[in-house]
Amino acid sequence: xxxxxxxxxxxxxxSRRRLRQWVQAGWVLPARGERGAxxxxxxxxxxxxxxxxxxxxxxGADAVxxxxxxxxxxYGLRQELRRLARAVEAQPDTVKHAILRSAGGGSxx
Amino acid sequence: MVIGALAQAAxxxxxxxxxxxxxxxxxxxxxDDPYKVLxxxxxxxxxxxxxxxxxxxxxxxxxxxxxDRSAEEKFKQVSQAYDLLGDEEKRRRFDRGEIxxxxxxxxxxxxxxxYADAGADHPYASRAxxxxxxxxxxxxxxxxxxxxxxxxxxxxxRGGDIRYHLRVDFLDAVRGARRTLTxxxxxxxxxxxxxxxxxxxxxxxxxxxxxxxxxxxxxDALIEMEIGExxxxxxxGRDIHVDLPISxxxxxxxxxxxxxxxxxxxxxxxxxxxxxxxTLRLRGKGVQGRTKGDQLVHLSVVLPERIDPxxxxxxxxxxxxxxxxxRWAMKGAA
Numbered sequence: 325x326x327x328x329x330x331x332x333x334x335x336x337x338x339s340r341r342r343l344r345q346w347v348q349a350g351w352v353l354p355a356r357g358e359r360g361a362x363x364x365x366x367x368x369x370x371x372x373x374x375x376x377x378x379x380x381x382x383x384g385a386d387a388v389x390x391x392x393x394x395x396x397x398x399y400g401l402r403q404e405l406r407r408l409a410r411a412v413e414a415q416p417d418t419v420k421h422a423i424l425r426s427a428g429g430g431s432x433x
Numbered sequence: 434m435v436i437g438a439l440a441q442a443a444x445x446x447x448x449x450x451x452x453x454x455x456x457x458x459x460x461x462x463x464x465d466d467p468y469k470v471l472x473x474x475x476x477x478x479x480x481x482x483x484x485x486x487x488x489x490x491x492x493x494x495x496x497x498x499x500x501d502r503s504a505e506e507k508f509k510q511v512s513q514a515y516d517l518l519g520d521e522e523k524r525r526r527f528d529r530g531e532i533x534x535x536x537x538x539x540x541x542x543x544x545x546x547x548y549a550d551a552g553a554d555h556p557y558a559s560r561a562x563x564x565x566x567x568x569x570x571x572x573x574x575x576x577x578x579x580x581x582x583x584x585x586x587x588x589x590x591r592g593g594d595i596r597y598h599l600r601v602d603f604l605d606a607v608r609g610a611r612r613t614l615t616x617x618x619x620x621x622x623x624x625x626x627x628x629x630x631x632x633x634x635x636x637x638x639x640x641x642x643x644x645x646x647x648x649x650x651x652x653d654a655l656i657e658m659e660i661g662e663x664x665x666x667x668x669x670g671r672d673i674h675v676d677l678p679i680s681x682x683x684x685x686x687x688x689x690x691x692x693x694x695x696x697x698x699x700x701x702x703x704x705x706x707x708x709x710x711x712t713l714r715l716r717g718k719g720v721q722g723r724t725k726g727d728q729l730v731h732l733s734v735v736l737p738e739r740i741d742p743x744x745x746x747x748x749x750x751x752x753x754x755x756x757x758x759x760r761w762a763m764k765g766a767a
Contacts, residue, residue, distance in 0.1 A: 325598050325659055353556040353557065355596035356595075356597055356598070356617060357598040357599075358599070365543070366548035366555050369544060370545050370548075373494075380490055380512075381490055381494070393559070393561070395549070396558070398499060398562070399549040399557075399558070400559040401562040403552065403553040404562075
């Protein structure tokens with residue numbers, strides 16, 4: 325877990341003001357520690373991503389939450405897809421093949 | 434195999450789009466020439482460089498291509514090329530051959546997708562992409578509705594979990610402790626830190642998170658523990674390790690010595706003839722809790738700060754009669 329100062333030191337070009345704005349806007353969700361915001365590794369990686377979106381890709385502040393929301397949805401869907409795949413994987417072979425046949429997964433390869 | 438097929442079925446559209454995009458581009462040159470990486474020649478203007486970089490960065494940013502393993506490498510190349518050429522001064526020096534394309538490498542860091550794609554157990558996990566599945570009649574409604582109907586929209590909603598972070602003293606983690614935290618709304622929260630809590634372990638306190646919607650139950654407080662270090666004790670699982678200095682006379686003759694343990698000092702017998710590195714076990718003196726760990730005491734023979742003439746004299750005489758080779762087992766090792 326890292327404090328604000330350590331995060332800023334870690335991410336080149338990120339100012340304290342900016343980071344605070346992102347936390348306020350809910351783009352980054354640090355935990356609350358005894359001494360202020362406390363950032364985990366995923367929070368740092370997300371902040372770095374937001375900086376990339378804004379500074380390098382010139383995505384405006386209005387569009388950033390849309391991009392983040394869509395990304396979060398994609399990652400959420402990927403998790404669900406994996407969960408579904410694991411559930412299918414746990415079935416007997418005949419069931420597995422029947423599912424794949426009707427999903428069209430195996431035939432088009 | 435089934436997982437691969439399913440993932441492929443879902444990932445296909447993404448990678449197909451990627452393939453189409455790549456067709457339009459002249460392919461990846463691994464020669465590391467930053468101009469080639471950006472698809473430009475040496476006459477390109479700063480403006481061209483910036484445009485090319487933005488276009489490629491959008492296309493290859495790993496977080497926007499969670500299913501494409503090669504995106505990270507490409508993005509790195511593009512970023513590295515832009516680091517060099519985007520800065521006019523660095524570009525001039527590169528053109529003059531003063532610095533090479535590798536000279537600019539930035540420190541390694543992990544991308545967001547490595548965390549976001551590793552599981553749904555993080556604060557940014559979203560169900561918005563499939564929440565409506567839960568309302569339909571088909572089999573998906575059961576699959577996507579985990580553990581009962583409290584997830585349905587417009588019905589009662591459970592409040593969100595709130596994460597907290599707590600530094601725990603090394604000995605408190607070993608012995609267990611009670612702590613009172615102050616929540617952001619000013620209310621106190623008593624928590625019991627269980628003996629043997631591990632670094633990074635998350636304690637869940639029911640009902641202490643955000644309030645629920647429409648009369649739904651409140652969420653939980655999730656308290657992540659960070660365990661501090663100790664100047665004397667080290668912890669490995671449920672065992673505590675400690676280095677214990679002993680004098681030469683204690684090493685030769687044996688004797689009783691005081692040893693610190695997390696639950697207080699105990700007296701331990703050092704056997705006669707104990708060498709440095711010998712490990713003694715104090716049962717049940719490690720991490721407390723239901724299954725107690727042991728404390729492992731690593732002996733370390735320490736000579737007196739000043740070797741007095743008497744000791745020196747004795748050793749000289751002793752050596753004449755009793756010379757021994759402690760390194761016999763190392764013979765022929767090299």
